[in-house]
Amino acid sequence: MGLSFDEVELGTRLPDVVRQVTQDVIDRFAVGSFDYNPIHIDPEWKRKMDLPGGKSTIAHGQMTMSFMASVLTDWAYPVAGKITKIEAKYIKPVLPGDIITCGGTVTEKHFHGQGKNFVVVEIFAQNQNGEKVAVGEAEVILR
Amino acid sequence: MKYQHLDRWVTTSKQKDFERNFFLNAEQYEVWDEVKIGEEYEARRKFEVKAEDIKAFSQAVMDPNPLFNDEEYAKKTPWGGLIAHPLFFTAIGFFCTDLGHCNWIRTPGAFNPGQLNLIYEPFRVGDIITLKLKSTDKWIKRGKHYLQYQQDFINQYGTLKVRRWPTLIVPPTRAEMRKYIAAGMEK
Numbered sequence: 001m002g003l004s005f006d007e008v009e010l011g012t013r014l015p016d017v018v019r020q021v022t023q024d025v026i027d028r029f030a031v032g033s034f035d036y037n038p039i040h041i042d043p044e045w046k047r048k049m050d051l052p053g054g055k056s057t058i059a060h061g062q063m064t065m066s067f068m069a070s071v072l073t074d075w076a077y078p079v080a081g082k083i084t085k086i087e088a089k090y091i092k093p094v095l096p097g098d099i100i101t102c103g104g105t106v107t108e109k110h111f112h113g114q115g116k117n118f119v120v121v122e123i124f125a126q127n128q129n130g131e132k133v134a135v136g137e138a139e140v141i142l143r
Numbered sequence: 144m145k146y147q148h149l150d151r152w153v154t155t156s157k158q159k160d161f162e163r164n165f166f167l168n169a170e171q172y173e174v175w176d177e178v179k180i181g182e183e184y185e186a187r188r189k190f191e192v193k194a195e196d197i198k199a200f201s202q203a204v205m206d207p208n209p210l211f212n213d214e215e216y217a218k219k220t221p222w223g224g225l226i227a228h229p230l231f232f233t234a235i236g237f238f239c240t241d242l243g244h245c246n247w248i249r250t251p252g253a254f255n256p257g258q259l260n261l262i263y264e265p266f267r268v269g270d271i272i273t274l275k276l277k278s279t280d281k282w283i284k285r286g287k288h289y290l291q292y293q294q295d296f297i298n299q300y301g302t303l304k305v306r307r308w309p310t311l312i313v314p315p316t317r318a319e320m321r322k323y324i325a326a327g328m329e330k
Contacts, residue, residue, distance in 0.1 A: 032203020034237035080221035
């Protein structure tokens with residue numbers, strides 16, 4: 001798989017990133033991100049609330065998106081590719097116990113000249129049941 | 144300190160001193176029906192990026208990429224030094240957001256349906272980041288109250304590093320928010 005702009009082909013599938021989510025993993029992300037919203041870290045509070053995820057805490061959307069971004073950085077950062085845009089929509093809550101697989105596919109190439117050429121990568125995260133939990137898109141400048 | 148069981152994940156000085164109890168001073172949160180579009184705020188707290196912050200975030204997202212973790216390795220790459228994971232703005236955003244205007248992101252009962260992020264430069268050691276916020280849209284859809292706002296992350300040289308538009312679903316009224324707060328204060 002080529003990694004220069006000229007070599008990358010439409011339909012190129014980026015290597016997956018797989019992460020096992022547990023309450024410990026969510027707790028560690030809370031500390032790392034300073035996001036102590038109780039919806040993520042307070043099971044007792046969450047059980048009483050009518051919020052997504054039923055009676056369970058839910059993982060931070062930012063954590064899921066971080067996993068999706070790691071698909072891009074694993075692929076592009078070693079050759080100094082630059083992520084300039086990343087967007088995501090969360091479809092389904094990620095719960096403790098989920099195994100999240102993230103991946104991406106190159107869907108567009110934009111020809112703006114050396115140093116500005118970029119590709120669009122459609123990215124996704126899905127759980128162990130094959131259900132999409134998040135989808136998004138990113139732009140990556142490649143040399 | 145609330146949530147003391149999280150102490151075992153603390154690795155940085157910022158994490159050690161950060162207040163974890165988002166239920167405190169809850170009346171200072173802004174709820175959906177109080178938000179005025181175009182409202183702007185500059186967070187009082189700044190984020191000085193240290194190597195330990197970049198490494199801690201990398202560990203929190205379970206990404207062992209040496210560009211985020213190994214200064215000596217990173218120096219020898221085209222990046223020329225340690226850079227932060229692209230979602231590092233999350234940590235800066237929460238660290239800088241205190242009580243007061245535009246603090247919706249901390250509100251108990253709020254959750255995150257999506258976002259758009261433009262990344263101009265990666266965060267690096269030595270950046271001192273100021274966070275600016277502005278409410279840009281609010282709407283109701285299928286009974287949920289959405290709020291969209293803009294966050295700008297600007298370093299000490301005036302370089303805009305990241306501009307993003309997070310969307311939140313937030314408690315619509317102060318009475319609704321108090322329901323979430325009360326349940327958290329019962330313990």
